[in-house]
Every structure is written in structure tokens, then in C-alpha cells.
Amino acid sequence: MSDCDGSASTSSSSSRRFSLADIQSATENFADDLVIGRGGFGKVYKGSITDGERMTVAVKRLNPRSRQGAREFRTEIEMLSRFRYRYLVSLIGYCEEPDEMILVYEYMPRGNFADHLHRSGKNYSAPLPWLRRLRICTDAARGLDYLHTGTSIQPDRAIHRDVKSSNILLDDNWDAKISDFGLSRLGPEDRTYSHVSTDVKGTRGYLDPDYNLTGRLTRKSDAYAFGVVLLEALCGRPALDLRCVDEEQWGLAGWAQYCIREGTVDAIIDPSVREEIKKDCLMEFVQIADECLHNFPRKRPTMAEVVVRLEFALAMQEGKDSSIVVKPAKMPLTLQEGEDSSDVVKPAKMTFTRNMRRFFLGTTSAAALTFSLRRHTSVSAGSPPRRRPSPHPSGDLGLSPLPHPSLLSPRQARHR
Numbered sequence: 446m447s448d449c450d451g452s453a454s455t456s457s458s459s460s461r462r463f464s465l466a467d468i469q470s471a472t473e474n475f476a477d478d479l480v481i482g483r484g485g486f487g488k489v490y491k492g493s494i495t496d497g498e499r500m501t502v503a504v505k506r507l508n509p510r511s512r513q514g515a516r517e518f519r520t521e522i523e524m525l526s527r528f529r530y531r532y533l534v535s536l537i538g539y540c541e542e543p544d545e546m547i548l549v550y551e552y553m554p555r556g557n558f559a560d561h562l563h564r565s566g567k568n569y570s571a572p573l574p575w576l577r578r579l580r581i582c583t584d585a586a587r588g589l590d591y592l593h594t595g596t597s598i599q600p601d602r603a604i605h606r607d608v609k610s611s612n613i614l615l616d617d618n619w620d621a622k623i624s625d626f627g628l629s630r631l632g633p634e635d636r637t638y639s640h641v642s643t644d645v646k647g648t649r650g651y652l653d654p655d656y657n658l659t660g661r662l663t664r665k666s667d668a669y670a671f672g673v674v675l676l677e678a679l680c681g682r683p684a685l686d687l688r689c690v691d692e693e694q695w696g697l698a699g700w701a702q703y704c705i706r707e708g709t710v711d712a713i714i715d716p717s718v719r720e721e722i723k724k725d726c727l728m729e730f731v732q733i734a735d736e737c738l739h740n741f742p743r744k745r746p747t748m749a750e751v752v753v754r755l756e757f758a759l760a761m762q763e764g765k766d767s768s769i770v771v772k773p774a775k776m777p778l779t780l781q782e783g784e785d786s787s788d789v790v791k792p793a794k795m796t797f798t799r800n801m802r803r804f805f806l807g808t809t810s811a812a813a814l815t816f817s818l819r820r821h822t823s824v825s826a827g828s829p830p831r832r833r834p835s836p837h838p839s840g841d842l843g844l845s846p847l848p849h850p851s852l853l854s855p856r857q858a859r860h861r
């Protein structure tokens with residue numbers, strides 16, 4: 446397995462190397478009024494370069510006092526030169542001189558998802574509608590799925606290791622891309638190397654508890670962090686909020702999981718979208734988030750599964766004919782970390798049977814269910830679809846034809 450933590454040579458052939466003079470000219474010599482963000486690496490500036498034609502870019506300059514440094518700089522170049530995809534931010538080039546390490550990216554005019562959810566920063570203007578949040582989450586999941594599984598043309602796989610809402614950037618059309626690959630790790634490529642042992646890195650509030658405890662990094666650590674992002678999108682609350690009076694509510698993941706178990710999710714949904722969310726969509730969305738946060742990494746869904754299920758939730762929200770969208774675009778054919786063959790459920794079939802059964806039980810007749818099952822799966826109309834054990838201790842969160850607990854009023858929930 447190649448190691449991207451600084452020891453690997455930089456494969457930067459597809460990125461342009463800029464001189465410091467180029468960057469100074471692009472950013473008006475790092476003018477303060479061009480600063481568009483700040484992170485652990487340093488300041489980010491809006492700039493303008495000429496590459497045939499004039500182009501707006503984002504310029505990230507390493508702060509010499511930063512705790513991050515050469516290692517993250519090389520990893521970012523290595524990863525973004527290798528992984529190019531519409532749901533990952535593009536690296537245009539870099540500048541490396543004795544006292545400077547600078548990265549140049551495509552410019553994402555609407556900034557990061559976190560600012561829009563938490564109503565901060567210059568790019569925030571109004572609360573994001575639910576459908577937009579759902580589309581952003583789906584785009585981000587596609588980016589992570591690509592990173593985790595690669596393609597036949599680009600077979601490398603990687604773990605992001607710092608999935609969070611401030612690392613999801615938005616373009617003019619609100620299309621989302623994953624950014625910030627400084628902590629990413631290449632691999633694991635197959636089952637023999639199903640995890641990578643590393644120092645624990647990431648961001649508080651998003652850190653997979655299993656990884657935190659054992660140092661075993663798997664793709665499912667990204668799935669965990671992505672589950673937290675889903676909750677942020679639903680609740681409009683940061684992953685970690687130390688301003689909450691009740692300390693038990695500081696960590697969104699723990700608090701939301703408690704509310705899911707108690708049947709009081711309704712109370713923590715962002716009031717600005719509460720009325721917009723369709724019931725079926727909410728049930729699916731909450732269940733995906735809950736499964737991503739499962740204590741046992743192997744019980745969390747792969748990002749490929751998450752993509753399909755978010756597409757399904759999206760279709761339910763948009764009121765589209767769900768039979769058109771359940772078919773997955775891409776499914777991993779190989780085992781992933783910690784999985785044995787009994788763990789691998791053919792995602793297309795599983796997603797279909799779980800979701801469609803719920804969908805049809807909720808909305809249409811048994812005849813429609815039978816017809817659709819015959820059309821789309823090998824499950825015979827007479828036999829009930831096979832169920833996976835629910836990771837939910839309180840039982841059947843999603844498959845029950847009864848309303849999802851989160852949809853019940855506290856009074857109804859008490860009497861259930």
C-alpha cells in the first residue's frame with residue numbers, strides 16, 4: 446500500500462507549478478480584503494490567474510505557524526492529482542518555494558456547507574431549503590463513494606479522514622464538492638489491508654469512536670463523519686456546540702441518536718425546514734444517518750449504499766416515481782474493510798426491498814408492491830423480502846408500517 450503521509454513522492458504532473466510572483470500577482474500580494482476563509486493550514490484568498498483565459502481561483506497559503514505543514518501539503522497535491530471527479534474540488538496547481546507552500550484550487554463561489562447550515566460567514570443569506578440540503582448531501586456522498594471505491598480507469602482508493610460540513614464546498618449552482626484532502630490516506634486496497642493503523646486525526650464532533658479508541662482507520666470512519674453531516678443538515682446545528690446549556694447536547698451525534706431512540710427527532714429538526722420535509726423522505730434520511738453512526742464500523746453502510754439511499758430519499762421528496770431511481774448507478778463489487786462475505790448484501794437488492802416495501806406499504810396497494818417487486822427484483826411476489834437485522838436497539842425503525850417514532854408527537858410516542 447502506498448503511503449500518502451509525506452513519504453510518497455508527489456505525483457503532481459497534472460497540476461501546474463506556480464512561482465511566488467504568479468501567486469502574488471493573483472492575490473494582489475495576499476490582500477486582506479481577498480481573504481475568503483481560514484483553516485488549520487492557513488488563510489484562503491480569492492485570486493485571479495491567467496491560464497489561456499482569466500480564471501478565478503482559491504489560494505490556500507500555509508501559515509508558517511500552522512500545526513499542519515509539508516505533509517498535508519504533499520498529501521493534498523498527491524490526492525487531488527490522482528482523484529479527479531466532478532464531486533471533488535479540483536486542484537489547479539501549487540507553489541513551493543523555500544518559505545512558501547501554496548495550493549491553488551478551482552473557486553467555489555458559495556463557500557462551505559457549514560456556513561449555510563449554521564448561518565455564518567459572508568456567503569450566508571437565507572436558510573437553505575430542505576431539497577437543496579438533500580442534493581448537497583447526495584453530491585457529497587457521491588464524491589466520497591468515488592474516493593472509497595475508485596473506478597476501472599482510476600483504481601486507487603482512499604479514505605478522506607476529515608469529512609465535515611466545512612469541507613463540502615458549493616459552486617454557483619449549489620453543486621457540492623468534497624475538499625481538503627490533507628489528512629487523507631491511500632488504500633486500503635483489499636481485504637488483507639482492510640484498515641490502516643494511524644495516529645488519530647480528524648475533527649472533534651465527527652470522529653468515529655471506534656477509530657478514536659483503536660487507531661484502526663477504515664472507510665467506515667468517513668461514513669460515521671458523513672452521518673454527522675447528515676444530522677447537521679437535518680438539525681441546522683454544528684457537530685459540536687459548546688454553547689448548549691445542557692452538556693449532553695454538546696455533541697450532535699450523541700444527542701440526535703438519543704432523540705431517535707426516544708422518538709423525539711421532531712424536536713431537533715431545523716424549524717426552517719421542518720414543514721418542508723416529506724414523511725417518507727424524513728424516515729429514510731434519519732435511518733441513513735442513524736446507520737452511519739452505528740458503533741460497529743462493519744454495520745455502517747458503505748458510501749455506495751448511502752448514495753443510492755439518498756437518491757431514493759431525494760426522489761421521495763421530489764415526488765418522483767421511485768421505481769425510476771432505485772437502480773444504483775454504481776456498486777462496489779469488492780469487500781470493504783472488516784466485511785466478510787456474509788456482511789455483503791447485494792446493495793441494489795437490499796436497498797430496493799427495504800425501501801420499496803416501506804414505500805409501497807405507506808403509499809400504494811399490495812398489487813403495486815407485487816408488480817414492482819416482480820419487475821425489479823428476484824424476490825418472488827409471495828415471499829416477503831428478506832430483512833437485515835436492524836442495528837436499532839429499539840427494533841424496526843424503518844420497516845415498520847407504523848409512523849416513524851420521530852413523526853409522533855411526544856404524547857403519541859409515550860403511548861406507543
Ligand SMILES: Nc1ncnc2c1ncn2[C@@H]1O[C@H](COP(=O)(O)OP(=O)(O)OP(=O)(O)O)[C@@H](O)[C@H]1O
Pocket residue numbers: 481482483484485486487489503505534550551552553554556557607611612614624625
Ligand atoms: N476552493 C475554494 N473555493 C472557495 N472557498 C474556499 C475554497 N477552499 C476553501 N475555501 C474557504 O476557506 C475555508 C477554509 O478552508 P480550509 O480547507 O483551509 O479549512 P477548513 O476545512 O475550514 O478547516 P480545517 O483546516 O480545520 O480543516 C473553507 O471553509 C471555505 O469557506
